[in-house]
Amino acid sequence: MTADATRTGDEPGTTDATRVDDAPADVAEPSTSPTVVGPAGPTSVVRDGAFWAWTALGLLIVVGLAALTRYLEQNVPAWAEGSAVEDIGAAIEYPVYAILLGLLGNVAVTLLGWRDRIAAAFRTEFFIKTGLVLLGASINLAVIASAAGPAIAQAILLISGVFLFTWWLAGRFGLDDKLRALLASAVSICGVSAAIAAAGAVRARREQLAYTASLVIVFALPSIFILPWLADVFGLSDAVAGAWIGGNIDTTAAVTAAGALAGEEALQIASIVKVTQNALMGVVAVALTAYFTLRVERRPGAARPGLGELWARFPKFVLGFIAASVIATWYLDSTGADGKATIAIVNDLRVWFLILAFVSIGLEVRVASLREAGWRPVAVFASATVFNLALALGLASVLFRNFSA
């Protein structure tokens, strides 16, 4: 990636089109996510035999690292027993192994020159969405029903507050409107998914999307470890900790990783809060489409986006999450205690998909693109993250203070 995203900010008086035309052909070369730039290159995606062979190799690497994660998670506590690191061995959970192995794998495939060729296999979003649907099966419908009210209230207040703050701050830093929309959506809603939705809504350039996705992942990684630790330091209840994690960390996969580190109840609340934010993504995308079509670009004859557009942008896996909860709640009501062992198998499958997602996060990280893009968007993103942290903590503490399922 060139420093295009920063140049936008450096030259507020110029238009995007000029810079796009001036940009070199390899402008988006370093992909941050397979959904952003395919291994075949930024300008065309060729699905030939070589592409599928490299993708199969990438998938093999992701699954291999996931299997190694599972192996370490199950065996390290026993290996460490009786040694000086017994407590640490017992405390480390699968998100830590998965992300570290993903990062190590990232270094290895980068050194081998394979990274961009196999990047299509790093399907973080797909793995996490499948994992979340399966997670729905472990959450009683009563918990979703109890948490829905405060989760929706928190999501609306948080998305509005953080989006407007980030939009305003990015404007003060002189960033281009499209990059402002991408950064604001990513910080306030749900990271890479929201950035993709916003990019489609405002017709952003792919290097802006790749850059925003990099920021999301680089900022999410430390949050996975820092937030559960801070929740412990602050003495937050599981529900408040979950709501804070779910409302604050940008990308859904990282929310799940942090929630898993904070405990099962925190994970459930964090997931419900994050899924609620995901559900509101469609509303924001449609509002952005309308704003950019009618106010920023003023395209003549442009129609206002309707309900069809809202449905098209609605994250459908939210329906799967709720359906899985309904099915599992009914199943447990019918079978009683016997059914718990069956749901435990679903939980194991869920862990596998979450591990696949966390390994992919580690494999996707690309710090170089941030360095090349300059400091201004990083400063905006960091400031917005701190604002999000404080606002989410305040809202979670108020809305989930007396939460009980």
Place this chain on the structure above:
Amino acid sequence: MTTDPSPPNPETAGESRLAFNEDWVATILGLALLALVLLGAIPAGLVP
């Protein structure tokens, strides 16, 4: 505020569609796995 007279960026538009198709695939796969477990087609020993 800047203006952008350039045509729609086909890559980001395509990725947006891809992302939402991925939603349906994830939903169907997740629910299918749940159904297979509840029906006994995936026993405990099959998931390491």
